Amino acid sequence: MISDVLSEALAKIEHYQADPGYASIYAEPSLKAQIEDVKRAMRSLRAVLVARPESTEDRQP
Numbered sequence: 001m002i003s004d005v006l007s008e009a010l011a012k013i014e015h016y017q018a019d020p021g022y023a024s025i026y027a028e029p030s031l032k033a034q035i036e037d038v039k040r041a042m043r044s045l046r047a048v049l050v051a052r053p054e055s056t057e058d059r060q061p
Helices: 002-018 020-027 029-051
Strands: none
Touching: 002 020, 002 029, 020 029
16 A cells, blocks of 8 residues: 555655764755655655545556
8 A cells, every 4th residue: 555655665764864874964954854844745645545544545547
């Protein structure tokens, strides 16, 4: 499901943000702001998909 993919992607982003090897990259102000915007959007989309289980997210186009 799309909501599962979003959850996995968020987990990976948060994993790399916590990794000391990537800390300087994720600390860069403009990138950090963009990443937070993306995470917020992904969480919002995931919440909508989870709240609407009758969603057509798994239908083929």
